[in-house]
Amino acid sequence: DTGVSQDPRHKITKRGQNVTFRCDPISEHNRLYWYRQTLGQGPEFLTYFQNEAQLEKSRLLSDRFSAERPKGSFSTLEIQRTEQGDSAMYLCASTLPGSLKETQYFGPGTRLLVL
Amino acid sequence: AQSVTQLDSQVPVFEEAPVELRCNYSSSVSVYLFWYVQYPNQGLQLLLKYLSGSTLVKGINGFEAEFNKSQTSFHLRKPSVHISDTAEYFCAVSEGSNYQLIWGAGTKLIIKP
Numbered sequence: 001d002t003g004v005s006q007d008p009r010h011k012i013t014k015r016g017q018n019v020t021f022r023c024d025p026i027s028e029h030n031r032l033y034w035y036r037q038t039l040g041q042g043p044e045f046l047t048y049f050q051n052e053a054q055l056e057k058s059r060l061l062s063d064r065f066s067a068e069r070p071k072g073s074f075s076t077l078e079i080q081r082t083e084q085g086d087s088a089m090y091l092c093a094s095t096l097p098g099s100l101k102e103t104q105y106f107g108p109g110t111r112l113l114v115l
Numbered sequence: 116a117q118s119v120t121q122l123d124s125q126v127p128v129f130e131e132a133p134v135e136l137r138c139n140y141s142s143s144v145s146v147y148l149f150w151y152v153q154y155p156n157q158g159l160q161l162l163l164k165y166l167s168g169s170t171l172v173k174g175i176n177g178f179e180a181e182f183n184k185s186q187t188s189f190h191l192r193k194p195s196v197h198i199s200d201t202a203e204y205f206c207a208v209s210e211g212s213n214y215q216l217i218w219g220a221g222t223k224l225i226i227k228p
Contacts, residue, residue: 004158033215042119042205042218043159056215091159104216106151106159 004107006092012113013082020078021110025094032075033104034067035091043091049075082114117142119208121219129227130198136191136222138206148189149207149216150180159205165189176200198226 005024013019025032030051035043046065047057051072060066064082069075079086089111093104122137140146150162163174170182180191189206203223207216 040124040220042207042220043216044218045215048215059215093159103149103161103164105161108156108158 004092004094004105006090006107006110008110009108010111010113012115014115015082015084017082018078018080019082019112020076021090021112022074022076023092023094023107024074025092026105029094029096029105030072031095031102032069033093033095034075034077035093036061037089037091037109039088046077079112082112084114087112087114117146117208117217119206119217119219121204121206121222123222124220125223125225127225127227128196131195133194134192134196134200134224136204136206136224138189138191138219140187140189140206140208140217142187142208147209148180148182149209150174150178150189150191151205151207152202153205153221154202162191162204196224196226198228200224201226 004026007022011019033048034046036046037043045059047060047067049069052069064080067077089109091109092107095102095104118141120139128134148165151159152162153159162178163172163180165172165182173179178193180189182189203221205221206219209216
């Protein structure tokens, strides 16, 4: 069990550029969640997958945000035409199969800075 | 709608003193409650969770929390803190039929030597 990993850990980009973040969940975890965390706030739910199916995406912040999990393993979160307000920590978490009460295991996050 | 309120953004406390971090939630249905800790430059780690049963829940690193349904609270306590407890602590809630966690804004625990 190597834990949830995220890549890159830090990303600096210019306004208007596209960025893509990757999350590798713990193997055999079939649920994967994306959150955004801004300074001084708790994480904010964005979207989640069960295997390759994206079961909730209404909380994605705008149509510039999209996520995929094509083979039910790793996931990517893309932000198109970045804005300064997108600067935040983007967190990924995964859970074991089973009930909704399962513990979410978090990765270290990707910190995005949009200049 | 569900919400979670952590009443203190920062709690300074002397080493070896007791501490309580407060968490209140609003929900009209059964909930599951969690406390996570985030050490500097690290990811979120589960401290403890309440799912059902005994209202006093024990977690890692000597922390415990008590679920109080009438007061809709889930306060976190530790009888004697150590410098290594310096971190940010987040309370979160998930409803029985929901899949996502709703989070409080976090409380920074500052340990004074």
